[in-house]
Amino acid sequence: MTYVLQTDDVAIHYGGVKALDGVSITLEKGQIRGLIGPNGAGKSTVIDAITGRRPLTRGRVTLGGEDVSALGVVQRRQRGLSRSFQRTSVFGQMPVRKQVELASYKMGTADPGADADDVLRELSLDTLGDAIAADLGYGEQRRLDLAIALVGSPTVLLLDEPMAGLSVKESLDLAQHLKALALRRHVSVLLVEHDMDVVFGISDVVTVFELGRVIAQGLPAEVRADPRVREAYLGSAA
């Protein structure tokens, strides 16, 4: 089958550090794949590799069957790849709605305004449409970061620790909203997250990282029970 996203033996080495060492993962259409692993395991680096933010030392990234390894960030975005950021990355001096609408427009949406309004509403930002991004609170800015990534119905959405800094309740709330949006807009999602409840709660499949490599993949229940995973990451707390 043609996966919407596939990485083949992707590696990123620099200065003696093997940030990623032969990572092969796949994403099916409409799937939500969770990516977990201890700090420094390479989770964010995988997103950097897939989006083209960092060059590959080895390996290949395929989007919907097309090899995009040689393409830049902008071109991959134009092919339906989208990402959010762990360290909130928004357009500080622009109003909320304006930037989300711009992102939608750049994705070629027929009605960027309506699309933006829909996403903002789903993420409870619709009342803040005219607010300047820099004036928003932390949680609101994180949701804005997500809104920019979600808008325009990307084919593949890469979420880099979207719950970072949010409270337990906020995280679970957001997770439900994300899942609903993804289902509604037929978006396939790769979710990098630290919060175990969130990941096991909304993912269809889970991949576990350690030291730049994949050490386990499969259904949430299988992964949870895998002894290698427990040893590397979950410890006795699972």
Next chain:
Amino acid sequence: MSSLSVSRLMMLTVLALALGLGVSMLVGSGTVLSLLTQATIYAVFALGVGLLLRQNGMVSFGHALYFGSAGYIVAIALQTHAMAAEWAILVAVLGLTLFGFVIGLVIVRVPGVAFGMLTLAVGQMAYLTASRSRGLTGGADGMSVEWPNTLFGVSSNLLFKPASLMLISWTVLVLLLLGLALGLRGRFGAITEAARDNEERARFIGIQTLVPRAAVYALSAGVTAVAGVLAALNTGFVSPEALHWSLSGVALMMVVVGGTRVLWGPALGAAIYFLAKDVLGDHAQHWMAIFGTALIVVIVFAPEGLSGLLNRLLGLKPSGGAGHAGSASAHH
């Protein structure tokens, strides 16, 4: 200003043009008119510099390059009888805009303060070239701009009256403000603002940032060139001082003091500069200390400039401008 509807903008424009017409007809004093003309020309210059800061978040210490070059291009074209004056003006403005775009493609990639220093260097190179090319530019003495007897069908007797010059400069300023307000409210404005605020994220939403940013630079060069042409009209003379980095610095000062939250901020800064110079009278010889202090005070206490303060007082909404010098790089 983009929060204003198109019809309101047009209305304001008409009012402003009428105001200009009224002033030019009613004010009798040639000195006052001349002062107003100078202030308006500097307002256009500051508008150009401010445009670069507002849309790209970039500070140029070398925009006098375009101001002086415009004058020199026209002067040289006229002196060598290369073309008619009307064409010379067009060539100067459009040529410098194009030139700005080409070098913009290279230099807008240079980040932060490095860009400022680069523009300083390029500007000074132009100054030195003009100062030393006696044959072509008259060297340090400058050269006169030999305007013909009729320009765009208007006789020079009428054209060079103080009232006419003031009206022309004012009209140009108002129309430029209108043009920019209309032009920047659409996608181009949004794209450049996004690239200014967060270039990386802009690329991640599919914006190729280089061309729009170079276009803004080109536009700012063009506007400044227009100011240079107006100055050549006003004084009939151009000298290397019009290329000196201290002139760029003065324009920058007007921009910062006026503020870039709104499009007309830099124009306000120019107005304040000239008003203050006039009011200061004898103390005007200390203008450098006064404006230097004003610059420092504004940056420390009122980074949005005086237009930003005014905006707040009047309860107006900001329109997506950079806000203040360098707020763009605050996220990095």
Next chain:
Amino acid sequence: MLIHIFNGLVYGALLIVMCSGLALIYGLRRVVNFAHGSLYMLGAYLGYSVALQSNFWVALLVAPAIMAALGVALDRWGFRLLQDRDPLSVVLVTFGLLLVIEDMVQTVWGKSNLSVPAPAALQFSVDLLGTPVPAYRIGVIAVGAAVALGLTMWLRLSRAGLFVRAASTDPVTTAMQGVNTDALSAFVVGLGTALAGLAGVVAAPFLSLSPSMSADVIIDSFVVVVVGGLGSLAGAFIAAMVLGLVQALGAVWMPDTSVMLPFLLMVGILLFKPAGLAGSRT
């Protein structure tokens, strides 16, 4: 030929003194001090006045001391207050300072050129390989060498130097280690402005004093610091000597092009390797 090389070394030495101050301030505070040339000029004029009252040697001590105090004040009420703002704002403030100092100098000392005689002790000629050179200028080279040597040793061997190097690389961690970064930066900025002032006093006897002094030298000092790698003292030392020689020799052989050379160099470096100048700390 020899005299030109010699003069190149003299100017290079002057640039070393001045630019090391600029490099220090950038290294610690990440500020490109646009007012540095004006501080140099102010130092020169202060030296002139002090020398009138007493003598050159006193001026050599007093003027840099006054400039140091000014530097501490600049750091305390300028750089420190604005340290969370972005670099462009601070640069514009230094530009405002430049204007204020320019005006002050013109107001107090007037617009015409002033001259400062070399100290009596050094008013003789030395025979350098057949060419007579003023002893004073040899003194300038000595000052440049002393500053270069002194700063290098200080940075490498002293505790304060260690803190400066640490703070230049990673200010946050250094502060967390308990180093009083505020006191440290006040000291370094004061040192930087003192060096600018020292350069001014030293320059006065062989370059006459005029209100355009600062403009004459500011571009060259930016070139030195950019070419040498902003924040790098060793780079600044080398670039200063190279620029001094290039200017001196170029002025003889290719007068028209040599003026452009510093700018071309700076443009080249800024376009292709603005590393260290990017304004971001990470």
